[in-house]
Amino acid sequence: MRIMVLGGDGFCGWATSLHLSDQGAEVTIVDNFARRDAETELGAESLTPIVPLDERLDAWHAVSGHSIGFRQIDVARDPQGLRDAIVEIEPTAIVHFAEQRAAPYSMRSPDHKRYTVDNNVSASHNLLSILAEVAPATHLVHLGTMGVYGYGANGKPFQIPEGYVSATLRSGNHVFEKEIMYPPDPGSVYHMTKTLDALLFYFYAKNDSLRITDLHQGIVWGTTTDQTERDERLVNRFDYDGDYGTVLNRFLMQAAVGHPLTVHGTGGQTRAFIHIRDTVRCIELAIDNPPATGDRVNIMNQLTETHRVRDLAELVSRLTGAEIQYLDNPRKEKAENNLLAANANLRNLGLDPTHLSEGLLHEVIAIAEKYADRCQFSRMASTAKW
Amino acid sequence: MRIMVLGGDGFCGWATSLHLSDQGAEVTIVDNFARRDAETELGAESLTPIVPLDERLDAWHAVSGHSIGFRQIDVARDPQGLRDAIVEIEPTAIVHFAEQRAAPYSMRSPDHKRYTVDNNVSASHNLLSILAEVAPATHLVHLGTMGVYGYGANGKPFQIPEGYVSATLRSGNHVFEKEIMYPPDPGSVYHMTKTLDALLFYFYAKNDSLRITDLHQGIVWGTTTDQTERDERLVNRFDYDGDYGTVLNRFLMQAAVGHPLTVHGTGGQTRAFIHIRDTVRCIELAIDNPPATGDRVNIMNQLTETHRVRDLAELVSRLTGAEIQYLDNPRKEKAENNLLAANANLRNLGLDPTHLSEGLLHEVIAIAEKYADRCQFSRMASTAKW
Numbered sequence: 001m002r003i004m005v006l007g008g009d010g011f012c013g014w015a016t017s018l019h020l021s022d023q024g025a026e027v028t029i030v031d032n033f034a035r036r037d038a039e040t041e042l043g044a045e046s047l048t049p050i051v052p053l054d055e056r057l058d059a060w061h062a063v064s065g066h067s068i069g070f071r072q073i074d075v076a077r078d079p080q081g082l083r084d085a086i087v088e089i090e091p092t093a094i095v096h097f098a099e100q101r102a103a104p105y106s107m108r109s110p111d112h113k114r115y116t117v118d119n120n121v122s123a124s125h126n127l128l129s130i131l132a133e134v135a136p137a138t139h140l141v142h143l144g145t146m147g148v149y150g151y152g153a154n155g156k157p158f159q160i161p162e163g164y165v166s167a168t169l170r171s172g173n174h175v176f177e178k179e180i181m182y183p184p185d186p187g188s189v190y191h192m193t194k195t196l197d198a199l200l201f202y203f204y205a206k207n208d209s210l211r212i213t214d215l216h217q218g219i220v221w222g223t224t225t226d227q228t229e230r231d232e233r234l235v236n237r238f239d240y241d242g243d244y245g246t247v248l249n250r251f252l253m254q255a256a257v258g259h260p261l262t263v264h265g266t267g268g269q270t271r272a273f274i275h276i277r278d279t280v281r282c283i284e285l286a287i288d289n290p291p292a293t294g295d296r297v298n299i300m301n302q303l304t305e306t307h308r309v310r311d312l313a314e315l316v317s318r319l320t321g322a323e324i325q326y327l328d329n330p331r332k333e334k335a336e337n338n339l340l341a342a343n344a345n346l347r348n349l350g351l352d353p354t355h356l357s358e359g360l361l362h363e364v365i366a367i368a369e370k371y372a373d374r375c376q377f378s379r380m381a382s383t384a385k386w
Numbered sequence: 387m388r389i390m391v392l393g394g395d396g397f398c399g400w401a402t403s404l405h406l407s408d409q410g411a412e413v414t415i416v417d418n419f420a421r422r423d424a425e426t427e428l429g430a431e432s433l434t435p436i437v438p439l440d441e442r443l444d445a446w447h448a449v450s451g452h453s454i455g456f457r458q459i460d461v462a463r464d465p466q467g468l469r470d471a472i473v474e475i476e477p478t479a480i481v482h483f484a485e486q487r488a489a490p491y492s493m494r495s496p497d498h499k500r501y502t503v504d505n506n507v508s509a510s511h512n513l514l515s516i517l518a519e520v521a522p523a524t525h526l527v528h529l530g531t532m533g534v535y536g537y538g539a540n541g542k543p544f545q546i547p548e549g550y551v552s553a554t555l556r557s558g559n560h561v562f563e564k565e566i567m568y569p570p571d572p573g574s575v576y577h578m579t580k581t582l583d584a585l586l587f588y589f590y591a592k593n594d595s596l597r598i599t600d601l602h603q604g605i606v607w608g609t610t611t612d613q614t615e616r617d618e619r620l621v622n623r624f625d626y627d628g629d630y631g632t633v634l635n636r637f638l639m640q641a642a643v644g645h646p647l648t649v650h651g652t653g654g655q656t657r658a659f660i661h662i663r664d665t666v667r668c669i670e671l672a673i674d675n676p677p678a679t680g681d682r683v684n685i686m687n688q689l690t691e692t693h694r695v696r697d698l699a700e701l702v703s704r705l706t707g708a709e710i711q712y713l714d715n716p717r718k719e720k721a722e723n724n725l726l727a728a729n730a731n732l733r734n735l736g737l738d739p740t741h742l743s744e745g746l747l748h749e750v751i752a753i754a755e756k757y758a759d760r761c762q763f764s765r766m767a768s769t770a771k772w
Contacts, residue, residue: 110515117511125503129496161557168554171547180569192589196582203578207718332593
């Protein structure tokens with residue numbers, strides 16, 4: 001099986017590329033190093049020292065015997081280059097991580113908003129227009145976000161379904177029963193781009209019978225997979241800064257370096273989570289189960305559990321003795337929300353969820369402690385407000 | 387009142403700019419002449435001989451005494467230029483026509499698909515990000531399309547509402563009553579971009595309290611308004627080619643030059659229509675009735691009647707003696723559809739609909755006959771297929 005991983009040098013992309021290669025797939029990474037460039041822009045490096053991609057690939061070959069290919073292509077700005085690569089490689093599946101993926105980064109400034117929209121929409125649409133033209137049977141596996149659904153059901157219990165929801169629509173005296181896409185409600189420009197992606201996918205599945213899987217992922221935590229552990233040069237990135245760091249990894253990192261755990265608002269936000277080890281497994285399962293040609297977009301929720309942010313802070317505090325510091329919430333969102341989210345699709349395909357456990361939390365703390373001397377305290381605060 | 391009209395050199399934009407100027411508004415047109423460039427690309431000029439914009443503006447000043455300003459800005463590619471203009475002009479309202487607006491053009495090739503998406507999404511989002519930054523009280527009036535709704539209710543009667551629909555959502559044992567955006571179902575890449583716009587508007591109204599009106603317009607017919615008639619140099623464009631020509635104007639044009647009326651498929655498509663005289667009046671009404679700050683996006687359907695394409699062909703045939711020619715439908719759509727569409731919002735604001743009448747049809751035929759020697763028969767066929 002030939003698989004292209006767009007954005008394969010990033011946090012999820014790198015772990016996924018190694019996992020799929022380890023499973024025997026012929027993997028080609030496509031990346032423009034936008035994430036490394038953002039490190040330079042923000043002055044905030046990965047806590048773990050990630051080596052240049054060519055060294056990563058050499059190391060992987062040395063430890064596994066597998067080769068991973070690489071093409072440096074800006075998917076959003078160079079559709080011709082992407083087209084040439086797809087024509088040459090003839091991939092069975094393309095995993096699409098090639099989007100700006102941080103909500104705070106997307107809200108830093110008007111320029112960052114525009115970059116996020118232009119980059120993410122063009123990347124996804126370039127890919128779709130090329131698949132429709134030259135590779136309509138290729139399975140596109142895209143990483144969406146649970147954030148497309150929003151978090152509000154007016155306080156009532158309502159399980160967020162997997163993409164589609166059974167609806168009764170009423171207009172005047174007419175009633176119309178229909179399965180619809182769950183109405184999107186994004187909370188940042190970044191999340192908004194994933195709701196735009198969903199409409200692009202809807203159209204190209206309908207008009208061009210493209211085979212598309214959209215995985216609405218929760219917040220990823222952890223950093224290590226079976227593959228990244230095999231050599232120091234294979235280490236995955238670990239973001240803890242105010243833009244790209246995600247909440248649980250940030251708490252574990254803060255505990256490791258003796259910084260208070262910074263909770264925004266009341267910490268009453270309930271969010272969906274998944275360990276990076278499950279992320280890579282979910283993508284493997286998605287690739288192995290493509291929708292039929294001309295079918296609707298296959299939408300699956302990629303999460304294993306939900307937690308209230310405050311509860312996570314208290315858990316990490318109990319484990320480590322770290323203090324909790326409550327800060328103003330920079331986001332425009334409800335202080336408290338419930339979240340019930342379906343995840344039966346991936347479980348039915350064979351996902352055996354990795355749940356939050358002391359052991360895994362300690363594994364992350366150990367990584368954070370190992371590289372604690374690289375920590376830049378000044379980069380930990382979230383500066384984007386909206 | 388200061389009003390910027392983005393895309394003010396185009397078909398609807400020009401008629402709107404003159405109408406608003408005639409009403410006493412201080413109008414500034416922003417345009418990058420993309421529509422004139424597309425004429426060159428396609429080798430298909432407006433049937434009516436439109437003069438350069440500076441001559442149009444001189445003529446308008448000569449006949450009306452009103453000055454209309456002009457800035458040549460590519461709204462999609464030059465956000466800084468657009469920002470500078472908005473800061474300087476401090477508009478009360480911005481009317482946004484600055485999008486590629488032809489479905490067949492959007493489906494000509496992968497490059498045309500990409501151009502349409504990149505241009506339309508960046509244009510709308512640049513504008514929104516700038517308004518949020520420097521002019522959050524400015525009222526944005528955007529031209530959408532009835533095509534965002536799709537045309538299918540599985541054959542059952544269902545009135546397309548104005549943007550929002552009352553819904554009962556069911557997931558597992560949970561039930562959730564909610565007013566939602568009517569689920570979009572675009573039929574071309576062009577139409578898809580207007581569904582993307584709707585999500586951009588939703589987010590910026592929610593997050594930044596922008597005041598936004600989205601007008602989902604039917605197919606515009608006619609070419610003349612009270613203002614364009616005042617001087618030959620003010621003539622509005624009249625498109626009849628396979629990309630930019632719209633169905634009723636094409637029939638009237640074909641009748642005028644002795645060409646059979648070309649119907650795609652069975653002609654069973656039911657579509658919404660509005661005369662250009664009503665378009666300009668609707669935009670005036672929308673500007674005069676902005677939503678409150680922080681309110682939801684104000685969505686109104688801008689149409690006055692619906693007709694089956696076949697019925698329109700038969701009407702024009704009866705009036706003129708022209709033959710009807712049935713061709714293969716280049717579009718992927720149902721052969722026959724019903725369309726019931728609400729339009730109470732604009733009527734309640736004061737729209738007095740101009741209905742299809744022999745008199746107005748003959749007015750268009752007269753224009754077409756007047757310029758019949760400029761007709762390029764070879765450009766009449768629709769070449770884009772999807």
